[in-house]
Amino acid sequence: ETGVTQSPTHLIKTRGQQVTLRCSSQSGHNTVSWYQQALGQGPQFIFQYYREEENGRGNFPPRFSGLQFPNYSSELNVNALELDDSALYLCASSPEPGAGTQYFGPGTRLLVL
Amino acid sequence: AQTVTQSQPEMSVQEAETVTLSCTYDTSENNYYLFWYKQPPSRQMILVIRQEAYKQQNATENRFSVNFQKAAKSFSLKISDSQLGDTAMYFCAFMKRNGNTGKLIFGQGTTLQVKP
Numbered sequence: 001e002t003g004v005t006q007s008p009t010h011l012i013k014t015r016g017q018q019v020t021l022r023c024s025s026q027s028g029h030n031t032v033s034w035y036q037q038a039l040g041q042g043p044q045f046i047f048q049y050y051r052e053e054e055n056g057r058g059n060f061p062p063r064f065s066g067l068q069f070p071n072y073s074s075e076l077n078v079n080a081l082e083l084d085d086s087a088l089y090l091c092a093s094s095p096e097p098g099a100g101t102q103y104f105g106p107g108t109r110l111l112v113l
Numbered sequence: 114a115q116t117v118t119q120s121q122p123e124m125s126v127q128e129a130e131t132v133t134l135s136c137t138y139d140t141s142e143n144n145y146y147l148f149w150y151k152q153p154p155s156r157q158m159i160l161v162i163r164q165e166a167y168k169q170q171n172a173t174e175n176r177f178s179v180n181f182q183k184a185a186k187s188f189s190l191k192i193s194d195s196q197l198g199d200t201a202m203y204f205c206a207f208m209k210r211n212g213n214t215g216k217l218i219f220g221q222g223t224t225l226q227v228k229p
Contacts, residue, residue, distance in 0.1 A: 031215065042117075042204055042219030043158075056214025090158060098215045100146050100165075100208065104158035 004093050004105035012111045013081050021076045021108045023091030031055070031097050032074040034066060037088040037107070049074055050097050086112045115140040117207050119220035126195045127228050133180075134190045134223050136205030144210040147181065148217070149190045153201040161203070164188065166210070195227045 005024045013019050025032050031050045035043035045058035049068035063079040072093070078085055088109050092102035116139045126132035138147070149161040164172045164181050171179050176196075180189045192199055205220040 033215070033217070035217070040222075042206075042221050043217070045216045045218070048214050048216065056216055058216070088156060092158075092217075094215055096215070097213060098209075098211050100210070100215070101148070101160055101163055102215065102217060103160070104150075106155070106157045109156075 004091060004103055006089075006091050006105035006108050008108060009106065010109045010111075012113065014113050015081055015083060017081050017112075018077065018079045019081060019110060021078075021089050021091075021110070023074045023076070023093075023105055025072045025074065025091075025093030026103050029093035029095050029103070030072050031094045031099075032068055032072065033092045033094070033102060034074070034076045035090040035092065036060070037090055039087070043090055046076070048097060055097055081112045083112050086110060115142070115207050115209070115218050117205055117218050117220040119203075119205055119223050121223045122221070123224045123226070125226040125228055126192075128195055128197060130195055131191060131193045132195055132225065134192075134203050134205075134225065136188045136190070136220055138186050138188065138205070138207050140186070140207065140209075142209050146208045146210055147179075147188045148206040148208070149177070149179070149188075150204045150206060150219075151199075151201045152204065152222075153198075158204070162190065192225075197227050197229060199225065200227045201225060 033048040034046040037043040047057040147164045
């Protein structure tokens with residue numbers, strides 16, 4: 001069974017640029033959630049995708065957007081990057097939206113200069 | 114809105130000893146899940162243990178057990194026979210059960226250091 005994978009592992013961008021982060025969900029999982037984790041803090045929910053549709057969103061501006069593909073892999077896009085967007089971005093997959101346990105990938109560390 | 118509070122930013126324990134990490138939460142929901150996740154320096158978030166609120170019996174997973182007090186909204190994690198590999202940041206998390214969105218709400222985390 002393949003676990004959750006994310007790419008890239010690290011990324012450096014400058015303010016105002018756009019970035020795309022990728023996530024492959026665990027086999028058999030149709031739900032992907034994205035979280036932002038600032039240094040030394042707990043993760044904050046960005047949004048969730050279920051069967052290619054957005055299925056809930058946290059308190060993040062519209063410049064944070066996402067996609068889910070038919071194979072249930074997912075992308076997180078962030079436009080007009082700000083310095084405060086520097087964080088670890090975690091992707092988690094689960095069999096169903098409210099099924100309980102979410103399984104996390106290793107994360108992408110984004111640094112905005 | 115639900116909140117999760119971990120009041121111990123840092124803790125340390127000697128190898129082979131027992132340590133308890135505290136977590137309290139606030140919710141008006143009656144049906145929910147509680148989790149403890151571990152995040153080592155390698156940063157991958159790993160599930161340690163899960164508790165379903167409707168179950169009165171405390172969950173256990175090998176050396177890890179919880180003390181779930183629903184009325185007090187308390188959910189502590191006990192690690193027995195601590196090992197060096199237990200060194201990590203530990204997060205308590207809440208999820209509303211049967212909600213349309215399975216959103217995890219995390220606490221601020223407790224950094225645990227196991228000393229040889």
